[in-house]
Amino acid sequence: MERIVDIATDGRHLSAHRGFLVVAEDRVEVGRVPLDDIAAVIVHAHGVTWSTNLVVALAERGAILLLCGSNHAPVAVCLPLDGHHAQNGRMRAQWEAGRPLSKQLWRRLVVAKIRWQGAALAAAGKNHEPFNLLARRVGSGDPDNVEAQAARRYWPLLMGEDFRRDRGADGTNALLNYGYTILRSLCARAVVAAGLHPSIGVHHANRGNAFALADDVIEPFRPLVDLLALRLLAAGTATVTPGAKRAFARLIALDLPGESGTTTLTNAVTRLCQTLAGAFQSGRATDLWIPAPPSALELAGLDSLLVEP
CATH class of the missing domain: 1.20.120.920 (CRISPR-associated endonuclease Cas1, C-terminal domain)
Structure with a gap:
């Protein structure tokens, strides 16, 4: 089943590496998730950074990057341009x-x-x-x-x-x-x-x-x-x-x-x-x-x- 990845801790950096979403803090990896398993990445913390290659990798797989405000309501989203052959x-x-x-x-x-x-x-x-x-x-x-x-x-x-x-x-x-x-x-x-x-x-x-x-x-x-x-x-x-x-x-x-x-x-x-x-x-x-x-x-x-x- 596809997974929802929630990032709620400040100071984390998100990147893509060899088919994985890699989560790091102070350049030390704290977790990874296969990109092919992800339906959406939801970012709640406001001190999070991410790489462009991660956003591209998510879009290529049809996954989305969603940003939330302090009330947990979505305020912005990155969606893929190509969704279907028709x-x-x-x-x-x-x-x-x-x-x-x-x-x-x-x-x-x-x-x-x-x-x-x-x-x-x-x-x-x-x-x-x-x-x-x-x-x-x-x-x-x-x-x-x-x-x-x-x-x-x-x-x-x-x-x-x-x-x-x-x-x-x-x-x-x-x-x-x-x-x-x-x-x-x-x-x-x-x-x-x-x-x-x-x-x-x-x-x-x-x-x-x-x-x-x-x-x-x-x-x-x-x-x-x-x-x-x-x-x-x-x-x-x-x-x-x-x-x-x-x-x-x-x-x-x-x-x-x-x-x-x-x-x-x-x-x-x-x-x-x-x-x-x-x-x-x-x-x-x-x-x-x-x-x-x-x-x-x-x-x-x-x-x-x-x-x-």
Whole structure:
């Protein structure tokens, strides 16, 4: 399984040498990881340096380098230019996609997100029944903003009445930020690998957002991060500790239900992006594949991510 490499210690230098990412401090090697095993390198520490040959080696393998702010939210990313042999045609179809298609694609993503939120609540033993009704109310482009209505119910049920989602806050919010960073890097990589451009979204369209399409794709999978954060809190982890980082990094290998049997989160995101590229080219939103929400039994697999190997 591809690996997420997190660099959280100041004073480290990253370089590529004979097929390895080499981490050094004061010119002394402290660790190495095969480049072919890496999905993303996430840098949190602000005293880290790296070599150009490392960034090139990562890009050649389709891996990304992602830089985070002090709140564990991503602020910059280095993505490969060449993601897929049919990249030109797919990007052109993505750019030329009409509003009706984009609105239908966004509807499917929002419906999936709300259903996955219901699945997370069910796994946490909370009332999830209203979320099936909310999912059925989502129209093309979600004109009634059912997504926000679901969020207003979801967070108090999952995290408690006093919880407020705030990207700049510490504690639970910092855990969520870090988990979303892992998931966002996975989605950005899958988008590029599918020959699509991550800044051209179907719904997210902020002029300064280089992750617009990745932020569309991530939506159905966010509840996995939410539920894992809840499990960490229940286990006594209320901040972004090394153990919490390892748990979120292992999330990419979580087993999920697939049409042909069990698959991993990485494979599910990859397939979603590949079918999204196909939907842009065919003009049919129904070509977009999104995995069904996992059952409470399947989501119990999150507990294994908290256990140190």
